[in-house]
Amino acid sequence: MSKMHVKMTVNGRAVEALAEPRTLLIHFLREELALTGPHIGCDTSHCGACTVDLDGKSVKSCTVFVAQANGAEVTTIEGLAAADGSLHPLQEAFREHHGLQCGFCTPGMITRAYRLLQENPNPSEAEIRFGISGNLCRCTGYQNIVKAIQAAAQQMAVATTAPGEAAE
Amino acid sequence: MIPGSFDYHRPRTLEEAVSLLASLGEESRVVAGGHSLIPMMKLRMALPEHLVDLQDVAELKGIRIDGSQITIGAMTTQAEMIASAELARLCPILRETALQIADPQIRSLGTVGGNVANGDPGNDLPGLMQALDARYLLRGPGGERELPARAFYEGPFTTALDPGEVLAAVRIAAPAAGHGWAYEKQKRKIGDYATAAAAVLLELEGGTCRKASIALTNVGDTPLLAEAAGRALVGTAVDAAAVKAAAEAAKAIAAPAEDGRGPRAFRVHLTDVMVTRAVEKARSRAS
Numbered sequence A: 001m002s003k004m005h006v007k008m009t010v011n012g013r014a015v016e017a018l019a020e021p022r023t024l025l026i027h028f029l030r031e032e033l034a035l036t037g038p039h040i041g042c043d044t045s046h047c048g049a050c051t052v053d054l055d056g057k058s059v060k061s062c063t064v065f066v067a068q069a070n071g072a073e074v075t076t077i078e079g080l081a082a083a084d085g086s087l088h089p090l091q092e093a094f095r096e097h098h099g100l101q102c103g104f105c106t107p108g109m110i111t112r113a114y115r116l117l118q119e120n121p122n123p124s125e126a127e128i129r130f131g132i133s134g135n136l137c138r139c140t141g142y143q144n145i146v147k148a149i150q151a152a153a154q155q156m157a158v159a160t161t162a163p164g165e166a167a168e
Numbered sequence B: 001m002i003p004g005s006f007d008y009h010r011p012r013t014l015e016e017a018v019s020l021l022a023s024l025g026e027e028s029r030v031v032a033g034g035h036s037l038i039p040m041m042k043l044r045m046a047l048p049e050h051l052v053d054l055q056d057v058a059e060l061k062g063i064r065i066d067g068s069q070i071t072i073g074a075m076t077t078q079a080e081m082i083a084s085a086e087l088a089r090l091c092p093i094l095r096e097t098a099l100q101i102a103d104p105q106i107r108s109l110g111t112v113g114g115n116v117a118n119g120d121p122g123n124d125l126p127g128l129m130q131a132l133d134a135r136y137l138l139r140g141p142g143g144e145r146e147l148p149a150r151a152f153y154e155g156p157f158t159t160a161l162d163p164g165e166v167l168a169a170v171r172i173a174a175p176a177a178g179h180g181w182a183y184e185k186q187k188r189k190i191g192d193y194a195t196a197a198a199a200v201l202l203e204l205e206g207g208t209c210r211k212a213s214i215a216l217t218n219v220g221d222t223p224l225l226a227e228a229a230g231r232a233l234v235g236t237a238v239d240a241a242a243v244k245a246a247a248e249a250a251k252a253i254a255a256p257a258e259d260g261r262g263p264r265a266f267r268v269h270l271t272d273v274m275v276t277r278a279v280e281k282a283r284s285r286a287s
């Protein structure tokens, strides 16, 4: 049961390491790459705190072997802010609308919301609630999380249409 | 929870996968989306020495439609099945059921093949495949064979799949245009298996039911085809008396386990409720 050579792109950076195939992706990210944004909440694929983006899909990284992610592109909460450190519109919106209290669910929640808005840039409230149904929050009661995602969606729509409008 | 150690293999073709499984022997296991297997490995209820990952096997992916024949490759994810506009048109109960599996993250990796091959009575697609009379295409060292879904499930986590065999695809004959359908599932929360669930497909002709099939999820050791329940609808106008007779017949074969989802009597009662709701919804959708 030897270690294997794992290569992947994490937040735009090529990484390589030796790892046991059974290593869970969440442990690889947190312990090998020191990316402690994604959290371990339940360790049983229920809570969504460990959500990351894997090849353009939201996944629960506590239920993925590092071997399965070999060769993949991974984005964690650390990869959402711009290179100059300015926050992603979702991060801004969660701050602005109090989309968090203790913050434990937040990295998973925002990473999931990021993919949801890629798939559906203008979701209804019901679509947002269904889209984040794999992410549990013990504090907020979800109201402000939904508001924050709605606000971010609007903000991102403005950002993408702005250049066209300016040209008119 | 740390799973046991294993060696990892990632074949590129089905042939390679099948010959790997044959040479690695009994202690090898296929991994698809991993969302039933990895939780079991974390609990050390599964301790395979070799995992054969099917993610790179292109021939196991995708949905093909040929007239009314639907073929869903085993490695098609549950999310991809939900996203298929053609499936939603031809056989909308597939989407309705898949949307009630687990949650978005799990559906983005969990596969159709893994869901039907797993053999957990809690899985939703096996029950649906009973109602649809689907066939499973299996590939092993001795070649290919096709088996009806209705002959596949033998007991909890026990199926007709031989050691070393891979489930390659699910084949479904699309129900007739104008059919009615519904998958009704009672669960405690998002991401939970059914307390009880029912799949119903029916066809009406001049207001009379000419064909019906009903199947149940998670109220037995295997998914259950409720044949008598389906028969109770055929030849009727699917009126209140017929719906009641179908629900009674379904209840009669329900033998749910006692677990956190409630006592037996409660789950038998819910079987009645799920069948009643699903039949009524299916009738309202039929034309």
Ligand SMILES: Cc1cc2nc3c(=O)[nH]c(=O)nc-3n(C[C@H](O)[C@H](O)[C@H](O)COP(=O)(O)OP(=O)(O)OC[C@H]3O[C@@H](n4cnc5c(N)ncnc54)[C@H](O)[C@@H]3O)c2cc1C
Binding pocket: A044, A045, A046, B029, B030, B031, B032, B033, B034, B035, B036, B037, B038, B039, B054, B074, B075, B100, B101, B102, B103, B106, B109, B110, B111, B112, B113, B114, B115, B117, B118, B122, B123, B124, B125, B161, B165, B166, B167, B168, B191, B192, B193, B194
């Ligand atoms: C929190 C949680 C909630 C869930 N809720 C539901 C639910 O409500 N309803 C539901 O139906 N499911 C539910 N699931 C299970 C989920 O749908 C799984 O994805 C599915 O059961 C297995 O598919 P997989 O691709 O993940 O398979 P894997 O976990 O990779 O494999 C499962 C088993 O099938 C075998 N296998 C897989 N593919 C093949 C193949 N092609 N040929 C032969 N053998 C194969 C594997 O060897 C293994 O034994 C849930 C899972 C979790 C973690």
Ligand code: FES
Binding pocket: A039, A040, A041, A042, A043, A044, A045, A046, A047, A048, A049, A050, A051, A060, A061, A062, A063
């Ligand atoms: S830690 Fe992965 S889902 Fe809870």
Ligand code: FES
Binding pocket: A099, A100, A101, A102, A103, A104, A105, A106, A136, A137, A138, A139, A140
């Ligand atoms: S903010 Fe505390 S769990 Fe969500």
